[in-house]
Amino acid sequence: KNRYSVTLLPGDGIGPEVISVAKDVLSLSASLEGIALQFEEMRVGGAAIDADGVPLPEETLSVARQSDAVLLGAIGGYKWDSNVRELKPETGLLKLREGLGVFANLRPATVLPQLVDSSTLKREVAEGVDIMVVRELTGGIYFGNPRGFGKNDNGEDIGFNTEVYAASEIDRIAHIAFETARKRRGRLCSVDKANVLEASVLWRKRVTNVASEYPDVQLSHMYVDNAAMQLVRDPKQFDTIVTNNIFGDILSDEASMITGSIGMLPSASLGESGPGLFEPIHGSAPDIAGQDEANPLATVLSAAMLLRYGLGEENAAKRIENAVLETLDKGFRTGDIFSAGKVLVGCRRMGEEVLKS
Amino acid sequence: KNRYSVTLLPGDGIGPEVISVAKDVLSLSASLEGIALQFEEMRVGGAAIDADGVPLPEETLSVARQSDAVLLGAIGGYKWDSNVRELKPETGLLKLREGLGVFANLRPATVLPQLVDSSTLKREVAEGVDIMVVRELTGGIYFGNPRGFGKNDNGEDIGFNTEVYAASEIDRIAHIAFETARKRRGRLCSVDKANVLEASVLWRKRVTNVASEYPDVQLSHMYVDNAAMQLVRDPKQFDTIVTNNIFGDILSDEASMITGSIGMLPSASLGESGPGLFEPIHGSAPDIAGQDEANPLATVLSAAMLLRYGLGEENAAKRIENAVLETLDKGFRTGDIFSAGKVLVGCRRMGEEVLKS
Ligand SMILES: CC(C)[C@H](C(=O)O)[C@@H](O)C(=O)O
Ligand SMILES: CC(C)[C@H](C(=O)O)[C@@H](O)C(=O)O
Numbered sequence: 001k002n003r004y005s006v007t008l009l010p011g012d013g014i015g016p017e018v019i020s021v022a023k024d025v026l027s028l029s030a031s032l033e034g035i036a037l038q039f040e041e042m043r044v045g046g047a048a049i050d051a052d053g054v055p056l057p058e059e060t061l062s063v064a065r066q067s068d069a070v071l072l073g074a075i076g077g078y079k080w081d082s083n084v085r086e087l088k089p090e091t092g093l094l095k096l097r098e099g100l101g102v103f104a105n106l107r108p109a110t111v112l113p114q115l116v117d118s119s120t121l122k123r124e125v126a127e128g129v130d131i132m133v134v135r136e137l138t139g140g141i142y143f144g145n146p147r148g149f150g151k152n153d154n155g156e157d158i159g160f161n162t163e164v165y166a167a168s169e170i171d172r173i174a175h176i177a178f179e180t181a182r183k184r185r186g187r188l189c190s191v192d193k194a195n196v197l198e199a200s201v202l203w204r205k206r207v208t209n210v211a212s213e214y215p216d217v218q219l220s221h222m223y224v225d226n227a228a229m230q231l232v233r234d235p236k237q238f239d240t241i242v243t244n245n246i247f248g249d250i251l252s253d254e255a256s257m258i259t260g261s262i263g264m265l266p267s268a269s270l271g272e273s274g275p276g277l278f279e280p281i282h283g284s285a286p287d288i289a290g291q292d293e294a295n296p297l298a299t300v301l302s303a304a305m306l307l308r309y310g311l312g313e314e315n316a317a318k319r320i321e322n323a324v325l326e327t328l329d330k331g332f333r334t335g336d337i338f339s340a341g342k343v344l345v346g347c348r349r350m351g352e353e354v355l356k357s
Numbered sequence: 358k359n360r361y362s363v364t365l366l367p368g369d370g371i372g373p374e375v376i377s378v379a380k381d382v383l384s385l386s387a388s389l390e391g392i393a394l395q396f397e398e399m400r401v402g403g404a405a406i407d408a409d410g411v412p413l414p415e416e417t418l419s420v421a422r423q424s425d426a427v428l429l430g431a432i433g434g435y436k437w438d439s440n441v442r443e444l445k446p447e448t449g450l451l452k453l454r455e456g457l458g459v460f461a462n463l464r465p466a467t468v469l470p471q472l473v474d475s476s477t478l479k480r481e482v483a484e485g486v487d488i489m490v491v492r493e494l495t496g497g498i499y500f501g502n503p504r505g506f507g508k509n510d511n512g513e514d515i516g517f518n519t520e521v522y523a524a525s526e527i528d529r530i531a532h533i534a535f536e537t538a539r540k541r542r543g544r545l546c547s548v549d550k551a552n553v554l555e556a557s558v559l560w561r562k563r564v565t566n567v568a569s570e571y572p573d574v575q576l577s578h579m580y581v582d583n584a585a586m587q588l589v590r591d592p593k594q595f596d597t598i599v600t601n602n603i604f605g606d607i608l609s610d611e612a613s614m615i616t617g618s619i620g621m622l623p624s625a626s627l628g629e630s631g632p633g634l635f636e637p638i639h640g641s642a643p644d645i646a647g648q649d650e651a652n653p654l655a656t657v658l659s660a661a662m663l664l665r666y667g668l669g670e671e672n673a674a675k676r677i678e679n680a681v682l683e684t685l686d687k688g689f690r691t692g693d694i695f696s697a698g699k700v701l702v703g704c705r706r707m708g709e710e711v712l713k714s
Contacts, residue, residue, distance in 0.1 A: 076552070090552040120482045120589055141498075141520060141554065148555050157524040159559030163498060164517040166509050193603070195433070195447040197498065198505050202516030226640075228607045229614035232477055232589065246550070250585045250607060257586035283583075 013284025015073025021296035021351030045075030045089035055092025069310030074284035102269035119260030135248025177242035263295030266302035370641025372430025378653035378708030402432030402446035412449025426667035431641035459626035476617030492605025534599035620652030623659035
């Protein structure tokens with residue numbers, strides 16, 4: 001197959017700017033490999049709330065489902081912050097993940113040699129960090145029922161959510177994590193809070209079971225509070241991390257900031273079958289939206305992940321990754337990764353330089 | 358009043374060593390201020406499981422309740438890791454917190470000028486960090502019901518927990534947090550995940566309500582994933598942080614590691630009335646237990662918090678804090694905070710040096 005359809009979801013804030021750059025890079029690298037991509041752009045998040053009255057229009061989900069892969073910019077903004085849940089941009093993203101069944105979220109946190117000084121960690125601590133966080137994405141407390149508001153026995157207002165995992169949900173993410181670790185340095189750290197939470201006790205038990213199918217991968221367990229510390233103390237101790245939805249949200253963001261270049265970090269969300277969802281891990285950055293200041297490289301690298309994991313087009317993926325490294329080697333930097341002696345560029349110009357590389 | 362009873366709970370691992378040092382320091386500083394302390398030592402955690410068959414014997418709780426303050430070492434160890442929940446050391450600690458009603462956990466994360474190089478963060482990022490995390494300690498997902506194991510509709514094993522907060526639980530911790538911020542630099546950051554969780558939506562609403570009673574404190578809100586990043590990116594932006602039990606567990610540990618000297622950090626857990634619970638934030642460190650290598654200063658500084666917050670004896674508290682700073686100024690360091698040119702000492706010797714200072 002050398003024709004694919006890609007759904008583009010620019011979303012909110014800096015989303016449209018970074019998607020526009022990533023689309024051009026994606027097109028070029030694909031055509032250089034003799035691959036034809038057909039794009040369809042749809043609305044999600046705040047943009048969809050404003051235009052369609054819901055954060056995930058049915059049409060968006062159905063187009064996304066029928067395509068071969070989905071590339072998302074970012075969603076959210078102050079404007080919609082006080083909306084009820086059903087009308088929050090975030091709810092659109094959660095429904096999209098659920099609707100596509102993409103339960104496995106791969107979030108690399110890599111310190112590039114070119115950018116090691118962007119980290120707030122000492123050079124010797126940051127240098128060489130290369131972590132892959134495998135986050136469970138369609139279960140746990142984000143989706144668990146019952147949830148909502150109510151009254152307790154004293155007639156007081158309460159708010160509640162349910163953290164719940166079923167054995168099969170844990171098993172399938174564990175398999176992805178072991179496969180991922182096997183292709184990396186062969187070490188997997190499963191993070192939970194099994195000393196307190198039953199949901200974590202089951203998590204640890206099932207992950208330990210699945211481990212017997214991967215004798216070549218070395219499994220360890222860590223409590224989430226300790227993991228939050230160890231990422232700061234010595235991030236190099238980690239290879240692959242697997243954890244639940246909420247812990248993965250927190251730890252992958254912490255890990256990304258440890259690299260110092262969150263504007264550089266892509267992610268891939270994959271299911272059993274059907275299209276994967278690819279998105280930068282940064283948010284919609286409403287403060288700099290529309291000012292041509294955003295770093296498009298996280299989305300460009302997400303496009304590379306789309307080619308690799310979503311379409312199986314390794315060569316085109318490598319092309320993009322090499323072009324990004326070359327652009328950095330030439331000294332081009334957006335504001336977030338700028339340092340003395342480098343060439344400060346905006347979002348569009350950064351895209352043009354990648355296209356040239 | 359100048360007579361107080363203090364319950365000592367050495368617990369497991371390095372607990373007994375650090376408590377022994379802290380007891381001596383506490384006695385001396387109290388007697389120099391004309392205060393008489395009467396100590397009673399009780400069992401908790403793994404030590405209690407082994408001797409009494411439960412992690413929190415009734416007698417321990419009742420002695421603790423009747424005393425004026427409780428000083429805890431640490432609990433836990435590999436030995437009990439695979440016990441069922443009712444027989445885990447951690448359950449003893451949770452029951453103790455619940456039994457004492459200490460819903461407000463104050464965890465300072467301060468970078469001392471003497472130890473700024475212990476941080477893995479660059480000097481300019483770490484220098485001057487002074488954060489107080491106010492963690493809700495007796496509610497949320499740690500205590501919420503329903504919890505346990507069961508089957509889902511497909512007959513599969515599930516594990517589940519409930520994150521739940523009632524309005525009054527949020528209000529009382531918010532009051533403590535605003536009072537704390539008022540005595541510090543007047544800024545309070547409330548951390549939640551209100552873009553996804555209903556429990557967090559109620560949290561944000563109640564904290565915002567309480568804010569109207571503290572016009573002199575500047576309140577901001579932050580999502581937990583962003584907070585985990587911001588602590589790494591620029592920890593100096595924070596003054597006081599207030600958050601729920603599980604987010605507080607994770608973020609306070611992350612913040613403590615940012616200081617680079619977790620062996621130095623104390624904590625205080627306070628209720629409406631009754632004795633407070635004081636403990637170092639580090640764990641039981643089974644790997645170095647019994648080897649006279651532990652850093653006793655976190656427990657010594659917890660004893661200072663006990664004097665200040667538990668007994669209202671500010672002068673005696675200051676004595677201890679000054680003695681610790683003086684000991685550091687003289688160059689004494691345990692292994693965890695050692696750097697070239699300093700004097701490496703063990704746990705007992707560090708205690709002796711504090712007593713001399
Ligand atoms: C926007 C929000 C719902 C989302 C999440 O928490 O999953 C984001 O923080 C992320 O990590 O992708
Ligand atoms: C031991 C454990 C139950 C405890 C907690 O999670 O509260 C510890 O991690 C802490 O932070 O005091």
